[in-house]
Amino acid sequence: MAVAGQTFGIVGALAAFPRRLAAREVERQFGHLRRGITRQTSHLVFGRSLLSTASDAEIEARFDSEIRQNRRPLSENGFLRLLGLMSTPEASALTRQALIDQSRLAARTFDLLSLFDAFEHDSEPYSFRDLILARKYAGLIDSGATWSAIARSVHRSGSVAALTALSLHHEGADTIYARRAEGLSELDGQLLFDLGTSSDAELEDLFAEAEAAEEDGCYDQAAAFYQRCLAIDPTDSVAAFNRANCLKAAGRQVEAAHDYIRALKLDSSFVEAWFNLAGLMGERGRIDAARRYLKKAIELDGDYADAVFNLAKLEFDADNLAEARHWWRRYLELDKDSEWARAAERGVQFVDLHLLPRSAG
Known part of the structure; x- marks a missing residue:
C-alpha cells in the first residue's frame, strides 16, 4: 500500500526506530505523521512503550476503538515495512x-x-x-x-x-x-533495532503529562507542557493544536488563535484546527473569518457534520437564510436522528416559512 496521501498517528514511544526519522520518511513519501489521532488518521502505530505505560485494558480498548473507526492498527515492524525501512522475512503461505x-x-x-x-x-x-x-x-x-x-x-x-x-x-x-x-x-538481550533516544522518550512522557493535565482541567499547566513538547519538536502540529485548545479553555483567546494558526502552518490539512479556529473567530465576532475557516474544514472533509451545522447556524444568525437552509439540508444528509438533526429540521422549516412569502410575492 502506498504511503502517499495517508495520515499516520502514533500512540506510545517507538522502540524500533526514532520517531523523527520515521516522520522524515513518511513526509518524503508524501504522507503525514501526527502524534495521536485526528479525523484524517488512516493508520495508527502502536509503540511498544505502551506496554509499560498503559494497562492491558487500556490498550485493548484503544485497539477496539481503532477497529470500529475503520483505522488500520500497525505494529512498529509493520510501520517500518510499510515505509520500506525493514525487510519482510521469508514467508510461507500460512493465513x-x-x-x-x-x-x-x-x-x-x-x-x-x-x-x-x-x-x-x-x-x-x-x-x-x-x-x-x-x-x-x-x-x-x-x-x-x-x-x-x-x-x-x-x-x-x-x-x-x-x-x-x-x-x-x-x-x-x-x-x-x-x-x-x-x-x-x-530473555535478556538488546531490543530489536533499539535506535531510540532519550529525547524521544522525554517527548512522549511530556505529551502524556500534557494530555493528563488537559483532561483534569488544568489548562494553563497543560499549555505549558505542550509548549515544552513544541520546544523539543517544533514540527508537531497536534501539540500546537492541543495547546491552542487549552489556551482557549483558559480564556487566553489571542494566544489560542496564534497556536491554531501555528498548527495550520505546520499542517494545512488539519481539519479540526480549521474548525476550532472558526469557532474562536465566531466568538470574537469575526464572522467573515469564521465562515471562511468553516468552509475550509468542509472542503477538506465534506462529511464533517459539526462544521456543516455550525456554518448553517452562522449563516442563519447573519440572516443569510437561503445559505443556512442549504447547509442544514446538507447536515441532515449526514445525521438524521440526533438532537442536532431535529434542530436542523426546525431550522429548515423556519426558513421555508420565511422564504415562502417572498417567493410567492
Whole structure:
C-alpha cells in the first residue's frame, strides 16, 4: 500500500526506530505523521512503550476503538515495512486463520501479540516459525501468562525468531523465562533495532503529562507542557493544536488563535484546527473569518457534520437564510436522528416559512 496521501498517528514511544526519522520518511513519501489521532488518521502505530505505560485494558480498548473507526492498527515492524525501512522475512503461505486454528490461540490474543511484533511477520502470509511461536504462546497463556507479559518479554531475546529454539515458561511473575541447561533465565538481550533516544522518550512522557493535565482541567499547566513538547519538536502540529485548545479553555483567546494558526502552518490539512479556529473567530465576532475557516474544514472533509451545522447556524444568525437552509439540508444528509438533526429540521422549516412569502410575492 502506498504511503502517499495517508495520515499516520502514533500512540506510545517507538522502540524500533526514532520517531523523527520515521516522520522524515513518511513526509518524503508524501504522507503525514501526527502524534495521536485526528479525523484524517488512516493508520495508527502502536509503540511498544505502551506496554509499560498503559494497562492491558487500556490498550485493548484503544485497539477496539481503532477497529470500529475503520483505522488500520500497525505494529512498529509493520510501520517500518510499510515505509520500506525493514525487510519482510521469508514467508510461507500460512493465513492468519490457519495460524489461529493450528495454534489454538484466541483470535483476539493473536491480534494483540501481532500488534506488538511477537511474531516474525506482522500480517499475512505467516511463516512456519510464526506457527511455532503461536503454539509456544498458547502454552504460556494456558499456564496463566497474559498476552502483555509475553509481548513485553519476547523482544529481550534480540530476535523473535530465536525464541523458536527455546523452551518458554511462565512462573507467576509478569515475565517470560527460557529454560536453559543452567536453569530458568530471563530473555535478556538488546531490543530489536533499539535506535531510540532519550529525547524521544522525554517527548512522549511530556505529551502524556500534557494530555493528563488537559483532561483534569488544568489548562494553563497543560499549555505549558505542550509548549515544552513544541520546544523539543517544533514540527508537531497536534501539540500546537492541543495547546491552542487549552489556551482557549483558559480564556487566553489571542494566544489560542496564534497556536491554531501555528498548527495550520505546520499542517494545512488539519481539519479540526480549521474548525476550532472558526469557532474562536465566531466568538470574537469575526464572522467573515469564521465562515471562511468553516468552509475550509468542509472542503477538506465534506462529511464533517459539526462544521456543516455550525456554518448553517452562522449563516442563519447573519440572516443569510437561503445559505443556512442549504447547509442544514446538507447536515441532515449526514445525521438524521440526533438532537442536532431535529434542530436542523426546525431550522429548515423556519426558513421555508420565511422564504415562502417572498417567493410567492
